[in-house]
Amino acid sequence: MAKASAEVEQLHFLLIPLMSQSHIIPLTDFAKLLARQGPVVSIITTPLNAIRYKSIVDHASRSNLKIQLIPIEFPGKECGLPEGCENMDALPSPNLARHFFDACSLLQDPIEILAKKLVPKPSCIVSTSALPWTQSLAQNLSIPRYVFHTVSCFTLLCSDILSKTKVHEEVSSDSDTFFLPDTPHRIEFTKSQLPESMRKNSDDLKSVLEHMKQVESQARGYLINSFEELDPWYVEHHKKIYKNFWCIGPVCLSHREMEEKIGRGNKTAVDENYCLKWLDSKEPRSVIYTCFGSLCRLTPTQLKEIGRGLEASNRPFIWIIRDSDYSREVDKWLKEDKYEERIKGIVIKGWAPQVLILSHSAIGGFLTHCGWNSTMEGICAGVPMITWPMFAEQFYNEKFVVNVLRIGVRVGVKEGMKFGEEENKDYLVKGEKIAAAVNELMDDGEEGEAIRKTARELSEKAKRAIEEGGSSYVNTTLLIQDVLQQKGQLKVNCFSVGLEY
Numbered sequence: 001m002a003k004a005s006a007e008v009e010q011l012h013f014l015l016i017p018l019m020s021q022s023h024i025i026p027l028t029d030f031a032k033l034l035a036r037q038g039p040v041v042s043i044i045t046t047p048l049n050a051i052r053y054k055s056i057v058d059h060a061s062r063s064n065l066k067i068q069l070i071p072i073e074f075p076g077k078e079c080g081l082p083e084g085c086e087n088m089d090a091l092p093s094p095n096l097a098r099h100f101f102d103a104c105s106l107l108q109d110p111i112e113i114l115a116k117k118l119v120p121k122p123s124c125i126v127s128t129s130a131l132p133w134t135q136s137l138a139q140n141l142s143i144p145r146y147v148f149h150t151v152s153c154f155t156l157l158c159s160d161i162l163s164k165t166k167v168h169e170e171v172s173s174d175s176d177t178f179f180l181p182d183t184p185h186r187i188e189f190t191k192s193q194l195p196e197s198m199r200k201n202s203d204d205l206k207s208v209l210e211h212m213k214q215v216e217s218q219a220r221g222y223l224i225n226s227f228e229e230l231d232p233w234y235v236e237h238h239k240k241i242y243k244n245f246w247c248i249g250p251v252c253l254s255h256r257e258m259e260e261k262i263g264r265g266n267k268t269a270v271d272e273n274y275c276l277k278w279l280d281s282k283e284p285r286s287v288i289y290t291c292f293g294s295l296c297r298l299t300p301t302q303l304k305e306i307g308r309g310l311e312a313s314n315r316p317f318i319w320i321i322r323d324s325d326y327s328r329e330v331d332k333w334l335k336e337d338k339y340e341e342r343i344k345g346i347v348i349k350g351w352a353p354q355v356l357i358l359s360h361s362a363i364g365g366f367l368t369h370c371g372w373n374s375t376m377e378g379i380c381a382g383v384p385m386i387t388w389p390m391f392a393e394q395f396y397n398e399k400f401v402v403n404v405l406r407i408g409v410r411v412g413v414k415e416g417m418k419f420g421e422e423e424n425k426d427y428l429v430k431g432e433k434i435a436a437a438v439n440e441l442m443d444d445g446e447e448g449e450a451i452r453k454t455a456r457e458l459s460e461k462a463k464r465a466i467e468e469g470g471s472s473y474v475n476t477t478l479l480i481q482d483v484l485q486q487k488g489q490l491k492v493n494c495f496s497v498g499l500e501y
């Protein structure tokens with residue numbers, strides 16, 4: 001790798017993620033990609049999140065990257081959050097999401113005080129779109145802010161088109177279908193599949209989301225955890241509209257060593273060597289990996305159906321059950337049913353080393369909730385997907401995977417739920433449906449083979465994008481140059497009005 005100039009080594013990027021796994025994980029990954037090109041990178045976090053991410057950052061520091069975590073006390077209590085609730089995945093109820101955002105915004109003043117003492121002085125802020133107050137923080141510090149989008153170009157476009165055309169408001173019921181206008185693909189939605197903020201009578205997060213959008217337009221640039229070769233039409237569209245729109249991903253490919261793939265986001269609930277050995281014993285591309293991210297909640301009834309479906313597919317599988325979903329009822333069922341003794345799979349109760357597992361050659365399919373990070377990780381691993389979106393922008397990702405990229409099949413969910421509405425029986429997906437979708441994806445026929453081939457090709461393109469000289473590598477360099485140029489301009493501006501910089 002080319003040696004960075006002294007000027008670049010003096011740049012200091014201040015990264016501020018929303019305290020949620022799907023924001024901290026990609027920003028920490030991106031911190032490594034940035035630091036490999038020379039700058040100093042600091043990631044703002046909270047004490048409990050710092051413990052989770054310490055091993056990754058320590059590993060990066062041992063590799064001579066100038067990365068540090070800066071923990072700041074989280075003002076959760078002031079906003080009515082329970083003790084220790086410093087991450088969205090620790091929210092006891094989705095109704096507290098608004099309180100969580102309020103607590104995040106109280107971080108602005110302490111970060112400003114801290115930033116003024118940092119050496120070298122921060123040159124810019126990179127923050128996720130959910131933190132609009134970081135724009136005024138950047139203004140107070142007289143540095144540019146870059147928005148780090150944790151969603152795809154396709155999602156951004158869907159959201160833009162719907163906000164402008166309001167085609168979804170013309171349908172009479174939540175289950176009536178409509179087509180998304182102005183895209184080269186024929187994409188059909190129902191209103192119930194749209195994020196809550198797009199639906200009528202949406203909850204009180206709507207005002208937060210509107211504020212975010214408004215503030216976003218003041219940013220200096222936009223970073224997307226994607227790569228240009230994935231969806232060129234959608235990337236080009238955004239480039240025409242936004243200044244400084246750069247795809248800098250897939251950031252999950254920042255990991256080079258096994259240790260980095262394990263310490264990602266949490267302590268894993270499984271011995272990775274056991275897991276790898278088990279995978280080694282399986283045929284290539286034969287295992288189904290099943291995981292629903294860090295926020296989806298599944299009821300015991302739904303978990304039993306997933307268990308039945310995976311077993312009925314008669315294929316080897318790894319199934320992740322989130323800590324918070326692993327209730328006494330689920331434990332009792334697994335034991336009384338002697339489920340784990342009977343199945344051809346492994347059940348992991350808690351956090352899994354997802355990127356490590358997905359990148360094993362035995363994995364042949366990924367049953368996913370379509371969170372953007374998980375989707376990207378599936379793409380990078382060249383693993384086709386069985387899509388099971390639930391809420392937020394997950395249906396956009398399903399359409400992208402199935403209709404645009406053509407690397408997946410649907411489990412067949414028609415309606416989106418609201419975050420926190422999982423108990424509603426209408427959302428139950430039966431085991432038979434799950435088994436059928438798994439078998440459809442794993443089918444040896446022409447269609448299954450075409451999906452696998454496309455998935456392999458995209459994975460190769462993703463890897464090339466992140467290598468030195470690849471599109472995302474070059475875009476990261478462009479970002480660094482932009483920050484350098486901004487720094488120079490600020491100097492000129494400050495001198496011209498007689499201020500010291």
Ligand code: UDP
Nearest residue numbers: 022025293294295351352354371372373374
């Ligand atoms: N993840 C993981 N192990 C788990 C569950 C999730 O490593 O057991 C990671 C996953 O690799 C991804 C992130 O958590 O990077 C989840 O982000 P995503 O955008 O997919 O979904 P969300 O959690 O926002 O629903």
